[in-house]
Amino acid sequence: MTDSRARFVVTGAGGYLGPHVVAALADRGHEVLAVVRPGSAAVTDPRAIRVEADILAPDFDVRSWGAPQGIVHLAWQDGFVHNSPAHLGQLSAHYRLLTAAAEAGTSRLVVLGTMHEIGYWEGAITAQTPTNPLSQYGIAKDALRRALPLALPPETGLAWARAYYIYGDDRRSNSIFRKILEAVDAGKTTFPFTSGKNRYDFIRVEELGRQLAALAEAEDITGTLNCCTGEPMSLADKVEQFIAENDLPISLEYGAFPDRPYDSPGVWGDATVIREVMARG
Template identity: 30%
Template sequence: MSARVLVTGAGGYLGGAVVRALAGAGHEPVALVRPGAPDVPGARETRAADLLDTDALRRAVSGVEAVCHLAGLARARESFDEPLRYFRVNTGGTIGLLEAMADAGVRGLVFSSTCAVYGSPDRQPMTEDLPVAPPHPYASSKVAAEAVVEAQASSGALGAIVLRLPNLAGGEDRDPTRLIPRVLDAARSRTPLGVNGDGSAVRDYLHVDDAAAGFVAAVEQLPAPGGFARYNLGSGRGTSILDVVAAVERATGRRVPLVHNPPAHEPQVLIADAARAIAELGWRPTRSEIDTIIASLG
């Protein structure tokens, strides 16, 4: 059954993919962007509002049946320098959105969170029953926002699903701070790539289109008001820095020169267990093998 769904952060990397996925599944995505941003391709309509502008948010949620809330700040290192800004936008902005939804009678929410909330657990892959241990203000602001969403759902005001995401990759990713675009740039320019330690750190890379499909599945299975669920999305496989380098070398036919920097204080392995989402949402990653991700970047 088709739904009219507001997508906050629709002008971003994940947001654009969610808009396309909703439209492809027969829904009517309404894109919410910052004032002055261009219209979002594939959206039925583009609306403008700042997360911290309560009046604009009330107008933005008018006439929709559900919201995919993706907007926010997401740079972990930056959050150490600007913790108040991260809580103001990620947590405070979520509160403002929930207030606007309550006023408008919108009773379905899918909230984009992060697997970073688990910190560096010894148990891998990471399941939803692990305790949270946020390692930086960005993750802490997401934990706080999740708590607000869960509390609002428990009050009976809405039904909500939280999706915790690992590292997104593929598609239109051109972010020079992320590993895979950096490795591709190094291959194309034949400039050395700096890596921490021996390059053996392992992460879970999820194709952005697989993540977007997870949001569609969540929208289509939102619980009734009063219901709440939390799911990890992820490829379920670990890929090291050296694995990424090897995949880029296979795809480009060019060697990637490496410079090994001192090891960083970071987790050795972080992999998301998405078994619950696969079983309960009927979702499954189909594009997240590393060679497929690299090929999708062109």
């Protein structure tokens, strides 16, 4: 466990997930450096120290962050565009940044991973589940996950935190929930949908932020683990729940799109480790 008040750096602090991680770390009493891109219009938590930097530039010096206890690395271009050329094009820059941070003395790295490292799978995903990514995004993330442990010094603790189906703060996401809200904005009363039978591990973005903040403190937890609920739910049930909770005047048009053959009928994370971390308070 870290000191009661430590300094943490959060990269990608202006993205979809970043503000929630920054807020969760600040809620836990830590000093937070919220790193955003130069010129970013993103609003950062007033409790954090805002830092604008191109962290993937070859000349970026991680020592400008001082001596943080840990780094929560969320920054990743085109995270919602799974076959963007940026994923593999920037892979070495992420590797360079994180290995340089470790060499500069950062003792804790929490790096955001993804269920897309696995590829097609049915059932619970554990740390031992074999990976076979089917997108540029999944390939790049999995390559970084495999490479970092071979390069980091033994005194640097790495937690690779796999995320699942994130929702909440939906206007800032690129999920089906945002698309439904936009359809309502446009005056539509139906939304074209698949069968919705596929089951996923849905986690609110605020809860994911809290899990990552707790994981940043848990220095004894290393390796690959899941940040998730561990409780699969069908896409249809989740979307219907979202429509009802928000009292939206729209209904799903089931069967308008065929189910994709490469989507798993059901996939979720084994939440054993993250539940133990969260139970520490």
